[in-house]
Amino acid sequence: MTATFSEFRRRAKSAIEDLRLQGALDDGTGKLWEQRRLTFEELPNSDAMRDHFKLIRSATLRNLAEHLETFERNATAAGAKVHWARDGADACEIVLGIAQDHGVKLVTKSKSMVTEEIHLNEALADVGVQAIETDLGEYIVQLAKETPSHIIAPAIHKTRHQAAELLSRESGRSLSPDDLTTLTGEARKLLRERFLTAGMGVSGGNMLVAETGSVVLVTNEGNARMVTSVPPIHVAMVGIEKVVPTWDAAAIWLSLLARSASGQPLSIYTSVISGPARAEDPDGTGEVHIVLLDNGRSELAGTKYEEVLQCIRCGACLNVCPVYREAGGHSYDSPYPGPIGAVVTPLLLGRESHEALPHASSLCGACKDVCPVRIDLPRMLLELRADQVEEKTVPWSERKVEETGAFVLKHEKLMRFMTKAARLAQRPLARNGRLRLPRRLNPALERQLPALAKRSFREMWKSGELEEKR
Amino acid sequence: MNPRDEILERLKRNASNVEMPGAWQSQRDFPDLAERFTASLTAVRGEVRRTETLETALIEVGTILDEISAQTVIANNEAPLAEARLDDRWPHRELYLVGKTPGDLREFCARADAGLSGVEAALAETGSLVVHSGVGKSRLATLLPPVHIALVPVSCLEPDIFTWTASRNKEMPMPSNLNLISGPSKSADIEFTLTLGVHGPKRLVVVLYD
Numbered sequence: 033m034t035a036t037f038s039e040f041r042r043r044a045k046s047a048i049e050d051l052r053l054q055g056a057l058d059d060g061t062g063k064l065w066e067q068r069r070l071t072f073e074e075l076p077n078s079d080a081m082r083d084h085f086k087l088i089r090s091a092t093l094r095n096l097a098e099h100l101e102t103f104e105r106n107a108t109a110a111g112a113k114v115h116w117a118r119d120g121a122d123a124c125e126i127v128l129g130i131a132q133d134h135g136v137k138l139v140t141k142s143k144s145m146v147t148e149e150i151h152l153n154e155a156l157a158d159v160g161v162q163a164i165e166t167d168l169g170e171y172i173v174q175l176a177k178e179t180p181s182h183i184i185a186p187a188i189h190k191t192r193h194q195a196a197e198l199l200s201r202e203s204g205r206s207l208s209p210d211d212l213t214t215l216t217g218e219a220r221k222l223l224r225e226r227f228l229t230a231g232m233g234v235s236g237g238n239m240l241v242a243e244t245g246s247v248v249l250v251t252n253e254g255n256a257r258m259v260t261s262v263p264p265i266h267v268a269m270v271g272i273e274k275v276v277p278t279w280d281a282a283a284i285w286l287s288l289l290a291r292s293a294s295g296q297p298l299s300i301y302t303s304v305i306s307g308p309a310r311a312e313d314p315d316g317t318g319e320v321h322i323v324l325l326d327n328g329r330s331e332l333a334g335t336k337y338e339e340v341l342q343c344i345r346c347g348a349c350l351n352v353c354p355v356y357r358e359a360g361g362h363s364y365d366s367p368y369p370g371p372i373g374a375v376v377t378p379l380l381l382g383r384e385s386h387e388a389l390p391h392a393s394s395l396c397g398a399c400k401d402v403c404p405v406r407i408d409l410p411r412m413l414l415e416l417r418a419d420q421v422e423e424k425t426v427p428w429s430e431r432k433v434e435e436t437g438a439f440v441l442k443h444e445k446l447m448r449f450m451t452k453a454a455r456l457a458q459r460p461l462a463r464n465g466r467l468r469l470p471r472r473l474n475p476a477l478e479r480q481l482p483a484l485a486k487r488s489f490r491e492m493w494k495s496g497e498l499e500e501k502r
Numbered sequence: 503m504n505p506r507d508e509i510l511e512r513l514k515r516n517a518s519n520v521e522m523p524g525a526w527q528s529q530r531d532f533p534d535l536a537e538r539f540t541a542s543l544t545a546v547r548g549e550v551r552r553t554e555t556l557e558t559a560l561i562e563v564g565t566i567l568d569e570i571s572a573q574t575v576i577a578n579n580e581a582p583l584a585e586a587r588l589d590d591r592w593p594h595r596e597l598y599l600v601g602k603t604p605g606d607l608r609e610f611c612a613r614a615d616a617g618l619s620g621v622e623a624a625l626a627e628t629g630s631l632v633v634h635s636g637v638g639k640s641r642l643a644t645l646l647p648p649v650h651i652a653l654v655p656v657s658c659l660e661p662d663i664f665t666w667t668a669s670r671n672k673e674m675p676m677p678s679n680l681n682l683i684s685g686p687s688k689s690a691d692i693e694f695t696l697t698l699g700v701h702g703p704k705r706l707v708v709v710l711y712d
Contacts (some may be wrong), residue, residue, distance in 0.1 A: 088523055094520040097513035116505040117505060185690075193696070217701070220701060252689060252690075253688065257645050261645065278525075281522075287664075297627065312637045313679070314639070315607055331633045
């Protein structure tokens with residue numbers, strides 16, 4: 033997974049030229065954005081609520097070790113086995129170990145971002161264990177051999193025609209794209225059989241509640257309930273930042289999560305798993321394993337990037353981002369696209385390999401406005417860019433241009449002289465107030481810079497003509 | 503150092519003590535909890551049938567089972583179903599009472615036409631049912647059948663999730679499985695078009711009684 037400047041530009045360009053994708057992105061993100069607005073309107077004191085939640089998240093992360101230890105103690109007391117993974121390799125090894133100990137051949141999965149982050153499905157496939165995604169969108173994406181392109185709407189880039197084609201191929205029946213009920217019914221049937229035969233269920237975790245050692249999962253389809261109730265073993269893989277101290281604090285998290293994600297007051301199913309089935313339970317899983325994944329998170333504690341760990345992965349920032357809405361999720365080549373992905377991907381998956389992402393933003397601030405935790409993403413995007421300059425990972429030419437620019441802006445006389453010089457120099461390129469730059473300097477030809485005006489503001493001010501216009 | 507100690511040590515090195523804010527108080531004051539519950543649940547295509555007493559509620563459940571021509575029915579053996587003598591009420595149906603009827607529970611759930619349950623609580627704001635695992639309470643009974651019918655007394659309605667967590671008895675251990683169910687299973691993953699019954703029940707019918 034990489035997103036260098038040239039890769040991001042190439043992928044974004046092809047996304048922008050894909051009219052069908054543009055329509056799907058406008059439609060999907062627009063709907064989610066509008067639904068979010070409506071449900072927040074109905075919620076009393078929602079701004080104060082978000083402020084309160086921000087305090088909870090930042091206080092928890094300041095003392096993360098303590099809350100993780102409490103969680104571990106209580107989850108263990110409830111009968112779950114807690115594992116710790118430094119990185120993706122550790123985490124995959126743990127899950128493979130559990131699968132192999134029990135001779136598991138088929139795994140059903142409930143939507144999980146962290147397992148995408150560490151490529152768990154590939155690791156399982158390498159040892160002959162098949163992992164089936166069961167979220168309808170993820171299932172379609174998996175059948176197409178693609179990756180999700182939105183945190184909560186993984187198949188936002190697929191049409192119903194493509195979905196029908198993929199499901200027809202899988203079921204051996206010819207399914208009409210216009211009959212969604214039959215289409216979904218077929219997916220239900222295909223996946224139901226898998227749920228009943230799988231040896232193990234793997235899920236992510238939206239939240240870990242320390243005071244009771246519980247893993248909390250939310251879905252609308254019910255696949256998380258299936259994955260955590262039907263197979264004999266359940267493995268939940270969760271990032272260490274997802275812990276919350278108490279149920280009182282968990283309530284505010286749940287209230288904001290679904291509202292921000294999809295404009296629902298609560299997701300259809302909120303499943304709370306506190307250890308394996310007890311002796312008195314008539315059914316349920318025999319073993320519950322919880323894998324706490326670090327993968328670079330603990331290194332952010334105490335740094336200017338700690339705030340990014342407050343994210344609850346609702347995806348609201350994607351829907352309002354002018355860059356995501358045009359470039360689409362695949363341009364970022366990360367399980368975390370959009371504004372949150374532009375910050376968290378370089379920090380967790382590699383800054384140099386994802387050098388373009390901090391620049392995939394207009395810094396308009398819509399992401400910060402909409403965030404249920406009010407994460408200051410624009411600040412961190414700028415910090416990441418500043419780090420690139422400091423670490424000299426920006427190309428020499430770009431650095432020189434920017435240094436020269438800064439020098440000119442600092443010296444008034446030089447600035448005036450340079451403006452005049454530029455006005456002369458632009459003559460051969462300016463047409464009707466627009467600059468026609470050679471292709472090499474302007475790869476996206478549809479974008480035209482305005483030419484410098486004939487007279488500067490300063491000149492107009494001095495001559496008094498602005499006064500007359502008033 | 504093992505991964506656990508390494509991660510915790512790094513976090514502790516950079517930790518500081520910040521005061522945790524108190525619990526967020528519910529901002530809701532619904533004049534009629536049942537009315538709000540009904541409005542919220544029907545907004546997400548759940549169904550609510552209102553009756554007077556437990557007896558009329560049980561008759562209503564029978565009517566629903568007739569409507570969907572349910573032959574095989576699984577029922578959690580919990581209040582108020584446990585004392586309802588379901589066998590006598592519906593002699594013509596194949597009934598599985600969790601913990602009482604012999605036979606493979608999972609196999610029965612997988613082919614049942616409907617699943618019946620009670621609830622521990624219900625949240626008016628979001629139209630949610632709180633369902634626990636435990637003695638006589640199967641988690642598959644409310645998940646695998648295409649229709650889930652829940653009996654909910656008005657007395658167990660809470661305003662919202664905040665009042666619910668505040669009233670939680672901290673001395674009682676959590677059940678191994680707890681679900682907040684806020685509607686029938688749904689997906690909008692294909693072109694943002696709503697479809698019901700993707701993995702869980704297509705229909706959720708709540709029979710609300712005084």
